[in-house]
Amino acid sequence: MARKKIALIGAGMIGGTLAHLAAKKEMGDIVLFDIAEGMPQGKALDLSQCGPVEGFDARITGTNDYADIAGSDVIIVTAGVPRKPGMSRDDLLGINLKVMKAVGEGIKAHAPDAFVICITNPLDAMVWALREYSGLPHNKVVGMAGVLDSARFATFLAWEFGVSVKDVNAFVLGGHGDTMVPVTSYTTISGVPVDDLVAMGKSSKEAIDAIVQRTRAGGGEIVGLLKTGSAYYAPATSAIAMAEAYLGDQKRILPCAVYVDGQYGLDGLYVGVPAVLGANGVEEVIEIALEGETKDNFQVSVDAVKELLVACKGIDGELG
Numbered sequence: 001m002a003r004k005k006i007a008l009i010g011a012g013m014i015g016g017t018l019a020h021l022a023a024k025k026e027m028g029d030i031v032l033f034d035i036a037e038g039m040p041q042g043k044a045l046d047l048s049q050c051g052p053v054e055g056f057d058a059r060i061t062g063t064n065d066y067a068d069i070a071g072s073d074v075i076i077v078t079a080g081v082p083r084k085p086g087m088s089r090d091d092l093l094g095i096n097l098k099v100m101k102a103v104g105e106g107i108k109a110h111a112p113d114a115f116v117i118c119i120t121n122p123l124d125a126m127v128w129a130l131r132e133y134s135g136l137p138h139n140k141v142v143g144m145a146g147v148l149d150s151a152r153f154a155t156f157l158a159w160e161f162g163v164s165v166k167d168v169n170a171f172v173l174g175g176h177g178d179t180m181v182p183v184t185s186y187t188t189i190s191g192v193p194v195d196d197l198v199a200m201g202k203s204s205k206e207a208i209d210a211i212v213q214r215t216r217a218g219g220g221e222i223v224g225l226l227k228t229g230s231a232y233y234a235p236a237t238s239a240i241a242m243a244e245a246y247l248g249d250q251k252r253i254l255p256c257a258v259y260v261d262g263q264y265g266l267d268g269l270y271v272g273v274p275a276v277l278g279a280n281g282v283e284e285v286i287e288i289a290l291e292g293e294t295k296d297n298f299q300v301s302v303d304a305v306k307e308l309l310v311a312c313k314g315i316d317g318e319l320g
């Protein structure tokens with residue numbers, strides 16, 4: 001069987017980390033694409049030279065030519081500009097929308113059968129625009145955010161309860177932004193809902209509320225510390241988990257930004273909800289019952305995503 005091919009559009013901090021992870025896991029051969037001349041080629045050469053030390057077989061190449069992504073099984077898109085301190089994800093909209101147009105057209109022309117995972121912010125709007133520009137089926141274009149947001153939530157909860165992160169199953173819904181909805185009623189530690197653990201006195205409502213807020217602001221906290229860019233290790237590993245679910249037909253249920261077509265009473269947009277990822281891409285959107293405050297917060301998040309789509313359509317009249 002031929003090796004799988006993974007194209008990484010954007011060879012910056014996340015792109016380079018993705019390439020290293022994919023190579024270490026021998027997921028396939030890797031093409032790093034970027035508009036910066038020499039940079040993807042240089043990173044590819046450097047990463048290739050990890051192979052003999054780490055013992056992986058993966059051909060890693062760098063390019064500035066979209067023709068080289070032809071035949072890719074998976075494409076992970078990080079092309080664009082990351083947030084700087086004080087800049088919201090939404091400030092990035094205008095700049096990154098133009099990037100999505102170029103990337104979408106490149107994918108359409110050279111790799112229309114790929115499964116595409118978008119990471120570029122503002123995520124829920126960029127994945128929608130990328131799908132529009134690429135013309136790929138909706139089930140083959142998905143956004144990475146929920147896996148990362150859930151991982152952040154899980155990390156903070158594991159610290160709070162003094163347990164292994166392996167035992168925390170965290171659940172975050174909605175758009176990837178300050179309005180995301182970490183759901184404590186669906187978040188469990190070894191099957192026990194966090195709300196029940198609070199009732200048992202293992203933590204307090206105030207502490208959990210603070211963790212929810214820290215999760216929502218989790219990206220910004222790292223931007224503030226790094227000062228020159230945004231998080232890249234955890235975003236990269238989260239996208240790799242999604243790529244593995246597709247390539248291995250794992251049928252994993254992962255929170256992703258997926259196209260909703262009637263589910264949750266929504267259609268025509270991408271938003272973060274649990275979905276089954278397998279060989280057909282997004283195979284099913286899981287519709288859970290939302291009630292009370294969670295329902296209201298999800299609606300606020302959806303409204304924020306809708307506002308971004310209106311802004312995108314305002315910038316490029318050909319969209320939607």
Ligand code: A3D
Pocket residue numbers: 009010011012013014015033034035036078079080081082083096099102103119120121123144145148176219229230231232235
């Ligand atoms: P960075 O290291 O700047 O890499 C971005 C790369 O994109 C650079 O190498 C650019 O040269 C390249 N690029 C710019 N325009 C184009 C183009 N038209 N075609 C191809 N390449 C281009 O950023 P990063 O890797 O740290 O972050 C990448 C994106 O991910 C940013 O938009 C971040 O905001 C976003 N991000 C999202 C999450 C989510 O959870 C959704 C988390 C962290 C970062």
